[in-house]
Amino acid sequence: MSLTDLRAYIEHLRGLGEIQDVAAPVALDLELGAIVRRCYETRSPAPLFTAFSDHPAGFRILGAPAGLGRQPGRQLIRVAASLDMPLDSTGxxxxxxxxxxxxxxxxxxxxxxxxxxxxxxxxxxxxxxxxxxxxxxxxxxxxxxxxxxxxxxxxxxxxxxxxxxxxxxxxxxxxxxxxxxxxxxxxxxxxxxxxxxxxxxxxxxxxxxxxxxxxxxxxxxxxxxxxxxxxxxxxxxxxxxxxxxxxxxxxxxxxxxxxxxxxxxxxxxxxxxxxxxxxxxxxxxxxxxxxxxxxxxxxxxxxxxxxVVAGEPVEENHTAWGIPTAAVILHDLRVAGLPVTTAWCPFEAALHWLVVTVPRDWRRRSGAEGGQQFCRRIGEVVFGSKAGALIPKVIVVPDDVDPTDTKELVWAFATRCHPLEGHATFEHIAAAPLLAYLRTSEKISASTGKIVYNGLPPDEWGEMLPIRASFRHGYPAEIVARVTDRWQEYGFDPVGP
Incomplete structure (x- = not known):
């Protein structure tokens, strides 16, 4: 469905339960901003304000136009609708x-x-x-x-x-x-x-x-x-x-x-x-x-x-800037001949992290001698591009990890990144002065250090990976399918995607 203007988009979202009409007069001074911020943080529908207590009638305001939704399996519903993609599209x-x-x-x-x-x-x-x-x-x-x-x-x-x-x-x-x-x-x-x-x-x-x-x-x-x-x-x-x-x-x-x-x-x-x-x-x-x-x-x-009321994730800087940024970097890495499965800017990291996932056979396909060399090649592409100018920290992990699942990503980062070995560090790299943690001197010079965290298996393992002790990875496919199909028969409530 092509949504070729904002009004068609709003009506489409209204039909999906993603618009909240706000008829009560709202103050432009801080009250409206506070409402939009709370909508982001509770994943409430996008508020459409029609009356203002401190401004004449004749205009309306739409807040959180591409924020996250809370429908199970459809958190990116506003992003997908904006881009004419299926409403259950994943990151x-x-x-x-x-x-x-x-x-x-x-x-x-x-x-x-x-x-x-x-x-x-x-x-x-x-x-x-x-x-x-x-x-x-x-x-x-x-x-x-x-x-x-x-x-x-x-x-x-x-x-x-x-x-x-x-x-x-x-x-x-x-x-x-x-x-x-x-x-x-x-x-x-x-x-x-x-x-x-x-x-x-x-x-x-x-x-x-x-x-x-x-x-x-x-x-x-x-x-x-x-x-x-x-x-x-x-x-x-x-x-x-x-x-x-x-x-x-x-x-x-x-x-x-x-x-x-x-x-x-x-x-x-x-x-x-x-x-x-x-x-x-x-x-x-x-x-x-x-x-x-x-x-x-x-x-x-x-x-x-x-x-848009910028601030703590997740708001449109993280969806409409972070998602396209990951897409351009994914394209750049592939053009450079590096075997990568996907790239993703985790929303919660506020554009300060990029995750790159790679297939198990990345050594054979890249010709890299080891994980650190491979991570350095990834960093050279990312940090040398316009898309990667903002990103200060890259995490490289095998593609058995879903980088869009923050819980899974945190587990993988904690258990797979050695604290001392394999990371690729870069000094005096151009950096956007908007990065939150920069010292004043770094903001002025627009230069800082950056890093690629190596979450790949130790080089001595080769292509071996341990079996993940989880429902999705730790059982034969037929058992996973049988348990999923019979879940309600066991007496449990339905589980969303």
């Missing part, structure tokens, strides 16, 4: 599908004549961003964040590269925003090309887009790759875009709200702090960031603003 299924799509030819977007977001248009001095219901999400945030789940569109001056990305944006006033524009990130690279010409960068911010778009915005693709074409390849259909009114760009036609303007790298304003994906808010963490000047604001009638 393995989604990572495999995303990784596989990277080998498909791009399907570029098509431009349509108009879009619903142009039901209401204001241009120039008439623009007033404060008309939008912009929440104060965390106690301690440096301001109100308008963009937590939107698509930033930017294009190089020569037109050769159109980048879709996602980064937080904080409201300054009715016509200005500021936010993260890191030089090593693609929007920063594009902005630098415009600045080198002495010009600000045209941008569009599309909020409330069709549900698959934030996942491609969070996918760490190489520079010069157009995200829209890659998402088209994954969905096997072109995305619809529409021409903006005041800048020479095309933005997703599905947007509920469309903001246009120019990013000025030479004008700075204080931004932050903000509660972040690692699960912390650092007080006093305001930084000078570039300023976005807005030239047009368009929106649908009764428009819906999607909101």
């Amino acid at each position: 393995h299924d989604i990572v495999s599908a995303l990784a596989g799509s990277l080998d498909l030819p791009a399907i570029d977007p098509v431009i349509v004549d108009t879009a619903p977001c142009f039901e209401n248009v204001t241009i120039g001095d008439a623009v007033d961003l404060t008309r939008l219901p912009v929440p104060l999400l965390h106690c301690g945030d440096g301001g109100r964040y308008l963009n937590t789940w939107g698509c930033i569109v930017a294009r190089t001056p020569d037109g050769s590269w159109t980048n879709w990305s996602i980064a937080r944006m904080m409201l300054l006033d009715g016509r200005r925003m500021t936010g993260l524009v890191a030089a090593e990130q693609h929007v920063g690279m594009v902005a630098r090309r415009w600045a080198d010409l002495g010009k600000p960068m045209p941008f569009a911010l599309a909020l409330g887009v069709e549900p698959s778009i934030p996942f491609i915005c969070g996918m760490p693709l190489p520079a010069q790759v157009n995200e829209a074409g890659r998402l088209g390849a994954f969905l096997q259909r072109p995305l619809r875009t529409v021409r903006c009114r005041t800048v020479d760009l095309e933005a997703p036609a599905s947007a509920e709200i469309l903001i246009e303007g120019h990013l000025h790298l030479d004008e700075m304003a204080e931004e932050g702090p903000m509660g972040e994906f690692a699960g912390y808010l650092w007080s006093g963490g305001a930084m000078k960031r570039p300023v976005y000047h807005v030239s047009a604001l368009s929106h649908r009638n009764d428009a819906i603003l999607p909101v």
